[in-house]
Amino acid sequence: MRGAPTNAIETSHLTRTFGGLIAVDDLTLAIPQGSVFGFLGPNGAGKTTTVRMLSALIATSRGSATVAGYVLGKQNEAIRQTIGILTETPGLYDRLSAWQNLLFFAEMYDLPSKRAASQVEHYLRLLDLWDRRGDRVGGFSKGMKQKLAIARALLHEPQVIFLDEPTAGLDPESARVVRDFIKQLRAEGRTIFLTTHNLPEADELCDLIGVFRSKLLRLDTPGNLRAGMFGAGTQVRVVGDATRWLAAVRALPFVQQATAAESILTISLAHPDDQNPEVVRALVGAGADIRSVEPTSHSLEEVYLELVENEHASTAIGQ
Amino acid sequence: MQKVFVILRKEFREILQQRILLFGILLPPILFDVIPFIYLQKIGNGTRASSLSIPSLQGLSLHEYSQAVVGTAFSNLYILLSMIVPSTIAAYSIIGEKSNRTLEPLLATPVRRWQLLAGKMLSALLPAVLVTWMSGGLFITELAIFTDANVVAHVITEGWLILFFAGTPLLGLIAVSVMTAISSRVNDTRTAQQLSIWAIVPVAGIILGELSGQFALTAQVAIIADLILIPIAVLLTWGAAQLFQRENILTRWK
Structure with a gap:
């Protein structure tokens, strides 16, 4: 049964190991509905593994989680139905047109054919791709592909959206369009789990930030993080x-x-x-x-680097 | 089943957009139809009979025997065709999806594993069976037109028909399952296709046995062969399904 969640995502001691390697260690967090959560961490920190667990793509080793009120591991199909995901690479079918790509995914998300077509049209227009709907995606620029992949993640109007580096490689204008779009999604009450290396972007968009390196190093608002770190x-x-x-x-x-x-x-x-x-x-x-x-102003970047370097130093001492 | 059809439609759209793949699908059956046509045309009254002694061809005249040897050799290639074509499609369908990194967004949808696997396998199997049967049908027509009256009955035997219609879908399924397994370890379509050739070797061996007169492809032999193929196909499909899990694809596939 699905409850009425106040938190869109809750994890308790979530852990994932690969053989002897602990990719995600004892992750406990609560992300309120309608907020943007920034998940920051260096490459190989376990961010993708966390997103894959929360989107019911891979199993957990220990711990529990609920996503949009559904219990991970028990209601995986419902979770996949409720969430939208933008993976690290757009992952679009290059030989199909923008329209065919989106229509395929709309149908995979069980949208009836009329609604599927109207949703595809809505998002293609919204992201300024309508005029290129019949063109093969293989000929699209990186920015256009990224926008199309974002549209794909939203076709079924998910309440929880995982965005992995949504503005990576985009020109400043396209990146601004995507950031404004994320703000619009938050205004609509959607919860966004944002993985990014772009710290100014995280500062601008996020209500809550988790700094992560296999384990959660800090979880707070951007303002509190800055104040807590440097006073x-x-x-x-x-x-x-x-x-x-x-x-x-x-x-x-x-x-x-x-x-x-x-x-x-x-x-x-x-x-x-x-x-x-x-x-x-x-x-x-x-x-x-x-x-x-x-x-006194400290950037989120200073806070992030301080946290990650401190953790790196303490790990080195521990070894 | 709705999603299986959605996947199938997407797969067919992609196949139709790939000229190299279409070429790979259509070339073998075309060759298999054109080559025997040329041979059968060229076999005249003066042609020497093959030294092979094939039990099922006993009682034919020298001329009929020559035609029947060519016909029998090629009739067996249609059995192999059902393994060659789906391997080609499955290589592009699964490895192509993996190397283009389109699998993860697809796995993130609420599609069930069996739906995705069925869509992928059927998209390789259905065209393969269709192409094999059409090509085989054309071959039978060629035989009927270009050979002497007795030859068709000696080449297109009950045994061949049983294996052709019941065995080829099973062989196709085996080829697709093997290709799914290969896809989990290999990242490019050419290597996968080269590896999948090994799945054809046992079947080719059996065909060679028939051609060399070791045994005749009677109805009984064909039924036994089909009965043997069923558990093999089921087992390999089950194995492919085990490999085709979200967890495996995202964490263990190379």
Whole structure:
């Protein structure tokens, strides 16, 4: 029986081994319905294996999972019926036309013939491929193939969509079309499991991010990930050498850490929004001329690299 | 069954788009029909009879005997044809899908394993049986037109007809199953086709035995052969089905 899931995907201690190799180790996560989940990790981290398990393509070794309320391992056909998947390569039939490709998959997803045709037309128009519907896919550009593969994943209106590198190899304009499309899908309440190496893209699109390397290293919102990793803070640009004002800043009891480089003071604070005014007052009181005050910004890329490198180092020490 | 037909339609569309594959499917039957036509035309009254002594051809005149030897040799090639053609199609159908990386999206659909396997196997088997039977039919017509009256009855025996109509689908199924197994280990269609030739060798050996007079292809022999082929075909199809699992295809196939 299918329940009414609040989480589109839930896994509990999900594990997959290949002989002695642990590809996915004890993965426990919950992805709320209607969110975009970014699954980040280096090549060979086990991301594809995880997606294959969750899309009921391969079995789990241990643990359990539900996808769209269906129990993995027991309701695999229902899971496959409910999800859409964009694999790493578009995997289209080059000798068939765009129309024939999509119609074939629409029928494989059990759409009645009239609805299949209308869905194919809808997505071909939506992704600007309608005029090329009769052309062989073999002659399509990479971007067109990718858009067609995305259309294929959506023909049956799945509630959970797995997208593996949806913008890889696309020109900036096509990548923007795909990203906007993903936002539109989220606005429609669909859940998207996004595997990507494009970290700015993950930052832009994802509500929740999991950093993964055989096991889940961190699971949080992009904002919390950044704050949790490097702490919140403020950068103050002053006139002249900033080291002169370090003592005044460090004298404030709530300042966790302060460093100076050229004309910039970098100050770690627990609650920057509340504490910034007092920092500014202290600096002005000490005689500093302030040019600007900005929150410290760390990219998701910095967070990701820090996490993966820390994990790599701890693994090396463990060995 | 709906999805099996959907897969079949897709497979046939793809086959029709591949000239090399179409050539591979149609060339052997065309050759098998054209060559005996030439031989039968050329056999005149002065032709020496073959030194082979084929029991089923006893009692024929020298001229009839010559025609019958050629007819018998070629009639047996139609049995082999049912293995050659499906191997070619299955190689493109399964390995082609694997090398083009179209299998994973297909496996991600709610298609059942048997539906996918049936679609793939039938797309190779049906054209093969059709081509074999049509080609064989043309051969019988050639015999009727270009040979002496006694020859047809000596070449197109009950045994041959039983093996031709009941045995060729089974042999085709065996060839497709073998090709499915090969597909799990091989990544290019040519290598797969070369390997699948080995499946033809035992059948070719039996045919050679008949041609060399070791035994006659009587109705009884043909029925026994068909009865032997049934469990072999079932066993090999079961083996192919075991290999054709999502898990195996995605994690163990090369």
